[in-house]
Amino acid sequence: MAQFKDLKPSSQRFIRNYPFPELVDSTLHRLHKPLNKCRVALITTAGLHLKADKPFNSSFLASDCSYRALPCWARLCDMDISHNSGDFDRRGIQEDLNVVYPIDRLVELVQQGRLGSIASMHYSYMGSLPRTGDLRKYTAPEVAQLATQDAVDLAILTPV
Numbered sequence: 001m002a003q004f005k006d007l008k009p010s011s012q013r014f015i016r017n018y019p020f021p022e023l024v025d026s027t028l029h030r031l032h033k034p035l036n037k038c039r040v041a042l043i044t045t046a047g048l049h050l051k052a053d054k055p056f057n058s059s060f061l062a063s064d065c066s067y068r069a070l071p072c073w074a075r076l077c078d079m080d081i082s083h084n085s086g087d088f089d090r091r092g093i094q095e096d097l098n099v100v101y102p103i104d105r106l107v108e109l110v111q112q113g114r115l116g117s118i119a120s121m122h123y124s125y126m127g128s129l130p131r132t133g134d135l136r137k138y139t140a141p142e143v144a145q146l147a148t149q150d151a152v153d154l155a156i157l158t159p160v
Helices: 008-018 093-096 103-111 133-149
Strands: 039-044 048-052 067-071 079-081 121-123 155-157
Touching: 039 103, 048 067, 067 133, 121 133
Parallel strands: 039 121, 039 155
Antiparallel strands: 048 079, 067 121
8 A cells, every 4th residue: 555655745745735624523323224235335536437428527626526427237348537646546446446446346245145235326536636615515415315316325435
């Protein structure tokens, strides 16, 4: 795993000076049913999108807070990766999509009876955003609403 000291000096400066928002403590919620009855969705910041979809904006300063819906059947051969941070190494994803989007592991857990079902849609955002206001105010609540409509009980977040 990369450490802070392994980053380029420009990336280290960016992180040191980034105005991270003050986050309030989140409230933990208990599941109202066992995992083997739960419907699960994946949410990643790997910048994944279907090949037919519009790519995420490649400009770092644009802070593309939009999302892309990924159907449960989609695999790496169906997708492109828009994430383009200089500190983002795609090699692991290209070898195994499950590094950032563990869809095959979810399928296995459902087959083993350890999870109830997989959501019909999963969601991808662009990672490494300098401004996240639109994500927090608009697109994250929209994805939460879509997941609720799909009867999702829990989401697995895979930050990149």
